[in-house]
Amino acid sequence: MTVLVLDTSAFIMGFNPTKSGEAYSVRAVEEELSAGTMPQLRFRMFSEKGELKVQAPSLRAEGMVEEASRKAGESGYLSKADREVLALALDLKLDGHEPVIVSDDYAIQNLAEHLQIGHSSLANFGIVHRFDWIMYCPACYRRYRPPEKKCRVCGTDLRRKVLSKKKATRS
Numbered sequence: 001m002t003v004l005v006l007d008t009s010a011f012i013m014g015f016n017p018t019k020s021g022e023a024y025s026v027r028a029v030e031e032e033l034s035a036g037t038m039p040q041l042r043f044r045m046f047s048e049k050g051e052l053k054v055q056a057p058s059l060r061a062e063g064m065v066e067e068a069s070r071k072a073g074e075s076g077y078l079s080k081a082d083r084e085v086l087a088l089a090l091d092l093k094l095d096g097h098e099p100v101i102v103s104d105d106y107a108i109q110n111l112a113e114h115l116q117i118g119h120s121s122l123a124n125f126g127i128v129h130r131f132d133w134i135m136y137c138p139a140c141y142r143r144y145r146p147p148e149k150k151c152r153v154c155g156t157d158l159r160r161k162v163l164s165k166k167k168a169t170r171s
């Protein structure tokens with residue numbers, strides 16, 4: 001059975017899991033979304049209504065993601081939330097599900113390919129990019145919408161992260 005695994009970009013872009021069947025995410029995604037913003041409120045609302053299952057990945061899956069990210073040269077581009085999203089998808093796959101990671105994040109899509117996990121960009125769900133890129137904090141990995149320049153939490157200069165436009169595989 002196909003299950004969706006939502007990353008931070010899915011919530012930032014306003015993905016609604018209600019009509020999409022079973023949807024999963026991890027606590028680190030909620031923490032990565034800026035406090036008090038609509039994306040974080042939506043995360044909480046969906047999880048309280050039972051439309052989003054928040055589950056911790058296994059240590060074994062996290063180890064496999066870590067190893068794959070090193071091999072793929074993506075280590076520096078993945079936040080804690082990104083790693084856990086990939087690890088949770090791996091757990092679901094090992095449990096016999098067909099996980100599809102919903103993400104516009106290039107590093108996640110690339111790693112999903114390496115781990116042979118299905119992924120789908122938000123455009124496939126009718127969500128058109130409002131931005132081709134987002135800003136993220138290289139110190140604490142919080143993400144912001146342009147034109148934010150400094151991290152509101154730790155004050156570090158933000159970096160730009162390009163959201164992929166390439167067509168993602170769908171399973």
Ligand SMILES: [Zn+2]
Nearest residue numbers: 137140151154
């Ligand atoms: Zn920061």
